[in-house]
Amino acid sequence: MSFGDWYLQADFYVAIGKPVYDWLVSLGIPGWIVAIVYAGVGAVAVLGLITVFVMLALWAERRFIARLQDRWGPNRVGPFGLLQSVADVLKLLSKEIITPGLVDRTLHFLAPMIVLGPALMTWAVIPWGPGLQVTDINIGILYLLAFGAIPALGVTLAGWGSMNKYSLLGGMRAVVQYVSYEVPSGIILVVPVLLARSMSLQTIVEAQHGPAWNWFVFQPVAFLFSAIPVPIPVIGVGAFVLYLITGLAETNRTPFDHVEADSELTGGFTTEYSGMQFSLFFLAEYANAIAIGLLASSLFLGGYHTGLGEAFDRLIWPLLPGVLVTKAAIIFLVFVWVRGTLPRFRYDQLMQFAWKRMLPATLALVSLSALVATLTPVMGKFLVLAPGVR
Numbered sequence: 001m002s003f004g005d006w007y008l009q010a011d012f013y014v015a016i017g018k019p020v021y022d023w024l025v026s027l028g029i030p031g032w033i034v035a036i037v038y039a040g041v042g043a044v045a046v047l048g049l050i051t052v053f054v055m056l057a058l059w060a061e062r063r064f065i066a067r068l069q070d071r072w073g074p075n076r077v078g079p080f081g082l083l084q085s086v087a088d089v090l091k092l093l094s095k096e097i098i099t100p101g102l103v104d105r106t107l108h109f110l111a112p113m114i115v116l117g118p119a120l121m122t123w124a125v126i127p128w129g130p131g132l133q134v135t136d137i138n139i140g141i142l143y144l145l146a147f148g149a150i151p152a153l154g155v156t157l158a159g160w161g162s163m164n165k166y167s168l169l170g171g172m173r174a175v176v177q178y179v180s181y182e183v184p185s186g187i188i189l190v191v192p193v194l195l196a197r198s199m200s201l202q203t204i205v206e207a208q209h210g211p212a213w214n215w216f217v218f219q220p221v222a223f224l225f226s227a228i229p230v231p232i233p234v235i236g237v238g239a240f241v242l243y244l245i246t247g248l249a250e251t252n253r254t255p256f257d258h259v260e261a262d263s264e265l266t267g268g269f270t271t272e273y274s275g276m277q278f279s280l281f282f283l284a285e286y287a288n289a290i291a292i293g294l295l296a297s298s299l300f301l302g303g304y305h306t307g308l309g310e311a312f313d314r315l316i317w318p319l320l321p322g323v324l325v326t327k328a329a330i331i332f333l334v335f336v337w338v339r340g341t342l343p344r345f346r347y348d349q350l351m352q353f354a355w356k357r358m359l360p361a362t363l364a365l366v367s368l369s370a371l372v373a374t375l376t377p378v379m380g381k382f383l384v385l386a387p388g389v390r
Contacts, residue, residue, distance in 0.1 A: 010317040013131030042134040046123045054286040055085035060329075061336045068340040095275035100163070103272060107161025112273070112280035114154030118147040119284040122291045127202045128321040129304050140201040141193055144295070145186050148250065151284065152178035155259065155269050158281075162272040170268030173347070174259045178250060180354035185246035187362040191239040191369045192216050192299040205303030212307030217300040220372050235372065238365050240300040242358065244331070247292035249354070251285060254339040258347055289335060293328035301327050
């Protein structure tokens, strides 16, 4: 096979994964062992990506907020302060883990792992490029909802097991906040499922291929004279913004950081944690925040597609993972911008916003999406909402 024929395959698994698999099997290695090795390599790669992305996110957040506040931020350790996050990680690793005498040791020990584990599992279904994904399951959305609900249990156990009133209040707040915002978050995910006619994240991304107006954030799209696309992004933009708001709430980011409000609860559920145990909570929070950016990009912004047409995507297919990372980085910087701009809500405002604003808005958007998606086959020449049915 010539290099040109290989390059035209435009698929990471077909061009790289499958040939390597066949070569290993030809050496006499059983296929099931190769499959386990592939899964292990994928897991290690995801862990490495999370570690690097979290350190870069920490540096970017500190620099960005510093500029908002007319400061410089990290600028001493390494070029542009890039090694400051590495120094912070080494400091946390070297700190002593102090466990108070009255805590429930079992719950206190398990809580950080219960919070971090689901945060890492979420990354397994993110499609990084054509054929580049740890696993593609046809119920990817349900998988996200299931693992997204587990961290609330870990935070609650951390608060309860610490035997500390500040930690307990933080854990109680976590239950109420997570449950309140998981409801609109789960409902709003129905919109991309309706548009793509699938719960597989890879299928949802592929449904947005081609020009940028196929991205779900621009839906519905009207066609003047049956040819000229005119996005009317009432449904798409609304769903995208609501998903980002629920993402802020579920990752405890300002203005929804009541779970660990420093000025009210000392450190919330992390008050009695130190050293590596505290860093696990910290890692989970930032891993979740970055994952929200990756998922929002995949669900509404075309994922790894550039929006410049399918021919251009096939031309630069080895660089497509960078397109997804760039979109997620921009969303993360929006989160940082919100943190540096908005004050924390009052707790009653937090609850009212979830149940009296977010929930009705998500229900209305899903109903409107279902209505227009149903009409798409009838009005396909003039109005298209579901590119996935093309």
